[in-house]
Amino acid sequence: METHVDLKKLRTLALPLGVLGLAASAFGFTQDRETFAVSWLMGWTFWFYLSLGSLGWLMIYHLTSGRWGFVIQRPLEAASRLMPVMFLLFIPVILCMHELYEWTHEEVLATDKLVQHKASYLNEQGFIIRWAIYFVVWSFLAFALSRLSRKAGAENNPDTVKRLRVISAPGLVAFALAATFASFDWLMSLEPHWFSSIYGAVFMVASGLSTMLFLAVVMHTLAQREPLKSVITPQQFHDIGNWCFAFTILWTYMNFSQFIIIWSGNLYEETFWYLHRAKGGWVEVSILMAIFLFAAPFILMLFRANKRNSKILAAIALPVFIFRFLEVYWLVGPTFREQAAVFHWMDAAALVGIGGLWLWLFATGLKNAPLLSGDARFTEFAKGKASGH
């Protein structure tokens, strides 16, 4: 399998595909608003995971300064800087709030006691205000970190690296709070009766996992030429692979925790969410998820050699990354579709449209800064490498 994609080729391919997908989605919007809204939310979430996950990884790297970080730093920054774009691409969801979120319906609000109780949080104004706040927080962090890190690379000044850390510590707290409430607003409230307190954490881990899988492919591509070719070693791919492996396990563990707590409690106010996903082909989707999002990557990434060889790692990561659409499909779909197998053409249109635009902007954004950050952490690594440690 060919997993090495030339960035120039990606740019020329992604933009027309994106435009085509967006045009098809716009056409779908005029035809059937509900189907469009569901497809758009799924496609948007799939790609949003990459921007959100990148921002999280970036701050974790600035706090820990692991040797895994400086090679992936620039791609992470480029992906996190797409936050404002993801903000704008969320507007269709706002426009179709009535099609997606039951709690916006007058008649539901009039009769449903539980929705009435939640109305002080779950209301349209609140939803829109919070959406703006989340993206202000994330965009501020993304741009502040990108600007500082470019400065740190140009100056090679340890103080600037320290400032990155000073932003990242409170930044990570704000990031996690915003992501938790965002996941409640955008996905969990699709079923306004249902609740799970681990939902926000699963959302963040899912975005971290998507990002690392995506990065394994990106880094394999970037490692084909300078400046990364002479710097990147099997050790860095081993680290990326270990992150993918660990987050695969963590994601499974959290999803299973959520399931087993609800299964053990066996209360209808919680179990109906899983009961939706236990009929009409949704069980098969769950089984596919268990195989392609847990069992297969777990077994393949158990072996050291598979993680140290970037070609093999990318060949594992790319299909798993694409299969992660199953999770989004499984989170959003059952609320609207009785049958799992109803994969609508608009699902593909939104996925390709948003994805094409996202990838094109990402590949373009990568050119904005030198691919290798020359900050103090990198120079330290390069010194160590030269002396053979």
Place this chain on the structure above:
Amino acid sequence: MKETNNNSIYGVVAEFPDGESLLAAAHRVREAGYTATDAFSPIPVHGLTEALGIKPSKLAGLVLLGGIAGAFGGLGLQYAVSVEFYPHIVSGRPLFSWPSFVPVIFEATVLIAAFAAVFGMFILNRLPEPYHPVFNTPNFQKASTDGFFLSIEARDPKYDASAVRALLEKAGAVAVTEVGKHPDDPE
């Protein structure tokens, strides 16, 4: 000098001044075709295991087998207890309620895999081993501070004391000793 016969000789042990000369010597010894070799160093010397041609440890495979055995053991134990031997309906659930088995399966996997790692390590290293002939080498305690040693054992099919000695001296050893299996055996 006491008479030595081949059965009481462990092999030849050479001391080197640093890791680099040890590594260089290891390459020469390997090229000369010796197989029953080992090296002793206070710090990890990068590339030494490859230079001596030491095969990767079988421990990872043992741990994997331990994990698989633990998983099936945990599943089998719970299945046997809750379905075969003591069928008992709890809160209206089927006897084979696999979700509740998963945590125990997981724990059993980790437990047996950890046992396989610890005991497998002991067995593969042939521990405990309170006595080893290589300790008869003069200054061998330096192997845990600043000494670098390379041994070629007498059981090596190519073993010939004088040839081995010449090779190691040429490779830059500061001291080469023929070591006996017992403290009072050699020279």
